[in-house]
Amino acid sequence: MPQILDRARARVLDGGAGLDQAEILEILRLPDEDLPQLLQLAHDVRMKWCGPEVEVEGIVSLKTGGCPEDCHFCSQSGLFASPVRSVWLDIPSLVEAARQTAATGATEFCIVAAVRGPDRRLMDQMREGVKAIKEAVDIQVAASLGMLSQEQVDDLVEMGVHRYNHNLETCRSYFPNVVTTHSWEERWTTLTMVRESGMEVCCGGILGLGETIEQRAEFAAQLAALDPHEVPLNFLNPRPGTPLGDRPVVEGKDALRAIAAFRLAMPKTILRYAGGREITLGDLGTREGLLGGINAVIVGNYLTTLGRPATADLDLLQDLKMPVKSLSATF
Amino acid sequence: MFCDRCGEPASAGDHTACAAARELEPPRFCPECRRRMKVQVVPTGWTAACVEHGLRES
Ligand code: SF4
Numbered sequence: 223m224p225q226i227l228d229r230a231r232a233r234v235l236d237g238g239a240g241l242d243q244a245e246i247l248e249i250l251r252l253p254d255e256d257l258p259q260l261l262q263l264a265h266d267v268r269m270k271w272c273g274p275e276v277e278v279e280g281i282v283s284l285k286t287g288g289c290p291e292d293c294h295f296c297s298q299s300g301l302f303a304s305p306v307r308s309v310w311l312d313i314p315s316l317v318e319a320a321r322q323t324a325a326t327g328a329t330e331f332c333i334v335a336a337v338r339g340p341d342r343r344l345m346d347q348m349r350e351g352v353k354a355i356k357e358a359v360d361i362q363v364a365a366s367l368g369m370l371s372q373e374q375v376d377d378l379v380e381m382g383v384h385r386y387n388h389n390l391e392t393c394r395s396y397f398p399n400v401v402t403t404h405s406w407e408e409r410w411t412t413l414t415m416v417r418e419s420g421m422e423v424c425c426g427g428i429l430g431l432g433e434t435i436e437q438r439a440e441f442a443a444q445l446a447a448l449d450p451h452e453v454p455l456n457f458l459n460p461r462p463g464t465p466l467g468d469r470p471v472v473e474g475k476d477a478l479r480a481i482a483a484f485r486l487a488m489p490k491t492i493l494r495y496a497g498g499r500e501i502t503l504g505d506l507g508t509r510e511g512l513l514g515g516i517n518a519v520i521v522g523n524y525l526t527t528l529g530r531p532a533t534a535d536l537d538l539l540q541d542l543k544m545p546v547k548s549l550s551a552t553f
Numbered sequence: 554m555f556c557d558r559c560g561e562p563a564s565a566g567d568h569t570a571c572a573a574a575r576e577l578e579p580p581r582f583c584p585e586c587r588r589r590m591k592v593q594v595v596p597t598g599w600t601a602a603c604v605e606h607g608l609r610e611s
C-alpha cells in the first residue's frame with residue numbers, strides 16, 4: 223500500500239484529522255491502480271466520522287440569468303452570449319418546488335439566485351417565499367444569494383434560513399482566471415459573516431475549470447481551513463456561450479480521486495454531489511463516488527440543467543444500504 | 554423549424570450532439586421561430602415560454 227495511504231489511515235481514519243495540502247497532492251497523484259484502495263479508505267473515513275446516512279437536497283433557481291458577474295463557467299452571467307434568459311420564479315411555484323423536494327424524502331431545500339448580492343426586491347421575495355414554505359412544507363430552507371451585507375445576513379437568520387451556500391469555486395491562486403468582477407477575498411468575507419451569524423456554512427466549488435492538480439490540492443486545503451458544514455462538489459459541465467464552453471469534462475477517475483482527496487482533507491464535512499456528475503461520472507461513477515467519500519446528493523434538476531430523476535438516486539441509495547438522513551436527525 | 558438547443562435551422566448541420574445534450578438540458582430556443590425562450594427549471598421539470606408560440610413543458 224502506498225505510504226500516503228498508511229499515513230492517511232492513521233491520521234484521518236483513526237484520528238479524525240484532515241490531511242494537509244502536500245498530502246492531498248500526494249493523494250491526487252496516486253496512480254489508477256491505487257484508486258480502489260483510496261476510495262475504500264475515503265469510504266471508511268466517511269462511515270466512521272459521518273455515518274451511513276446520506277443528506278438529500280433539492281435546489282431551485284428563484285432568479286435565473288442576467289447576473290452582472292463574469293464567472294467564466296456560468297450560463298447565467300449576463301456578460302456572455304449564453305442562451306439563458308432572465309426569469310423569476312413566483313412564490314406558489316417556489317412552494318410547490320419545496321413540496322416536491324420534500325416528497326423525495328429530502329431534508330434540505332436551497333433557494334438560489336443569480337446575483338452579485340441580493341437587492342431589496344430579492345430580499346422581499348425571500349422573506350415571502352421562506353415564510354410560505356415554512357407554513358406549508360416540512361423541510362429545512364437554505365439559500366444561495368451571492369455576497370451579503372451584515373444586515374442581509376441578519377435578515378436571513380431572522381427568516382429562519384439555516385444554511386447559506388457561497389462557493390469559493392476554486393483555489394485562491396486560480397480564482398482570478400475564472401472571475402474578474404469580484405475577488406476570492408470578497409467571497410471569504412461573506413463566508414466569515416455567515417459563520418459568525420450561526421447559520422451553517424455551505425461552501426464548495428467546481429473542478430475542471432483549468433486548474434492544475436496542485437491547485438486542486440490548494441483548494442481542498444483552503445476549504446478545510448474554512449471548515450464548512452457542507453462542501454458541494456461540482457464538475458464542470460461546459461455551457462454553450464461561456465468562456466469555458468469548450469473545455470473538456472473532468473475524467474471520471476480524476477473526479478473519483480478528487481472526491482476521495484476532499485474527504486481525506488475534511489473527514490467530518492457533508493460532502494455533496496452537485497452538478498456535472500451525470501456527464502463526468504455516469505451511473506457507475508456515481509455509485510463509486512458514494513462508496514468513496516460522498517455522503518450527500520442533490521436530487522432532481524439543477525438550476526439551468528437537468529439531473530437524473532430523484533428516484534434513480536434514491537434507488538441507488540437503497541441498493542447501497544445508505545439511509546436517507548431524516549429531518550429529526552438534522553437537529 | 555429550428556434546433557431547440559442551438560437555435561440553428563434543424564435541417565442544416567448535424568444536431569446529434571444537441572439532441573444528446575438535451576437529455577440533461579431544457580430547450581433554450583423556440584423551434585418554430587428560434588427566439589430565446591424564458592426557461593424555468595424546477596426540481597422535477599421545466600417550462601419554456603416563447604412570447605409568440607406559448608408555453609412548452611417537460
Ligand atoms: S455570481 Fe453566480 S450567477 Fe453570477 S455569474 Fe457568478 S456563478 Fe453565475
Ligand SMILES: [Zn+2]
Nearest residue numbers: 556559568571
Ligand atoms: Zn442544434
Ligand SMILES: [Zn+2]
Nearest residue numbers: 583586603606
Ligand atoms: Zn416561438
